[in-house]
Amino acid sequence: MARAWTLASRPAGTPVAKDFALVTLDSVALGDGEVRVANRWLSVDPYMRGRMNDVKSYVPPFAIGAPMEGGAIGEVIESRDPALKPGDLVQHMLGWRDEATGPAGAFSKLPAIDVPPQAFLGQFGMPGMTGYWGLLAVAEAKAGDTVFVSAAAGAVGSTVVQIAKAKGMTVIGSAGGAAKVEWVRSLGADAVIDYKAGPVVKALGEAAPKGIDVYFDNVGSDHLDAALAHARVGARFAICGMIDVYNDAKPTELKYLARLIGNRVRMQGFIVTDFFPRASEFYRDMAGMANTLKREETVHDGLEAAPAAFMALFTGGNTGKMLVKL
């Protein structure tokens, strides 16, 4: 029997176990044009926290009691559509469950790039596209720029670090704790700040005495303020995520916001889905780097572990992409 995680209650602040409920799905016969997919990998991502609130946002809220959604990689096990056949590996958005059924158009065969299937949930999937387009299109980063990346050990940040290095930029990452700092350094970052070791604004000033041209924001709050404090004239900030505020009703406090004016800083929020039409560009450029890019995964085993994997995103529990393996 197929099972799925539903949202049992809307979290107040950080999600806890009782906000999730595992339910058995009714078995359904396939209609014409539909397929059945056994999920092999599920993605958990910080943006899902936003969908747990009942507020308008760029994606609709999860409904209470309904199976949640999210990126997943699976294998077609039954097909009533000529475009897909049993054995095909596909990516789709019906995650948080062990088996997914739906119209064939909701499932895409994996691109022909020689990386493990689960990479299409990370560096070659939505987090990778987020990093790629945020850095190159939103922040318009170019060779010679000094780039600051927060959450640099995460799925998005670790890709930003490596793409920036591959394109000739100086890169300063931030991460929490010695192990993550070391890993970000191994990705090629020129300097890495341990944000748990002291104020970010001070550490960034030491790492980038001439200031930064680009900030890739995954965090908000003290990292954003530090980036404002050290922005050079004409700096561009790609605002991708504020993991600190997803769970938190406290206002963001910025001491250096007015620097935006004198330094003509541009802050631009973005959503990766706006760049989906350019996916083939992304795959082409990334395929050329596939052999040199490093990936790390933090893997939780079994469908039962999905809420724990998700909750650990907010306590720095992952290096690289957080995944659930079925």
Place this chain on the structure above:
Amino acid sequence: MARAWTLASRPAGTPVAKDFALVTLDSVALGDGEVRVANRWLSVDPYMRGRMNDVKSYVPPFAIGAPMEGGAIGEVIESRDPALKPGDLVQHMLGWRDEATGPAGAFSKLPAIDVPPQAFLGQFGMPGMTGYWGLLAVAEAKAGDTVFVSAAAGAVGSTVVQIAKAKGMTVIGSAGGAAKVEWVRSLGADAVIDYKAGPVVKALGEAAPKGIDVYFDNVGSDHLDAALAHARVGARFAICGMIDVYNDAKPTELKYLARLIGNRVRMQGFIVTDFFPRASEFYRDMAGMANTLKREETVHDGLEAAPAAFMALFTGGNTGKMLVKL
């Protein structure tokens, strides 16, 4: 004997009278290529507060004990340069004094537009350019947009309101108190928020139920937060000034900053001097509107009044352009 205001001490927070000292200037004979100008009008502007701090910024700090600088309109009374002759009206940056001397190149004849000379310190000068370029170039506002302008009764804001209306936009202004609100309404604003009457975020939601496309920020803080709360997808914010933070070491608290992401908001800081090379474009477009644009001035009389005029900028003491008449 010519006199000038100097900075006696760097203000802690809001400037007070003892931060300023009026001194007598040594009389100087003109060298070749130099002119002497009797100032008729002095400008006081919020950005000058930043120059009173001893920190790097987009303009260098005022030196303690030296005459301060600022926009001024004067009449040439002595000239050793063929480009200028006695009686010429000129604009220049040697304000805060009753008489200015220097190389002729530091003084520009007023453009041939039929407005009173002091308008070149306001709507046809730096504040006007700030509003014009901030709205049209930085925020890329266009006909049909809904535009929110803070400090809409000020020199910059009142120009933004009128240019926006002239270009076919819907305009919501904010101002403090019934008299200013009424004046902003008389400029053509579709709605005016009295920020002293209640929370801006609530009032803006009522004035713009479908949200805003553009925010012209003269204020920061609660106005910026309200604009973030009501930004539509693709909104552009021109960040021009944060009068609230010039005197204040408190951090800006933003509850709605993360809206930047989902709504792909762009916040762009800017400095009007970047647009000086486009001054002739500005004069041409503005000259065509000169007969319909309204201007209001708050005038303090005499050089002695300059510090009081300046300090009143921070307590909402002006409607339209704040000027000192000599």
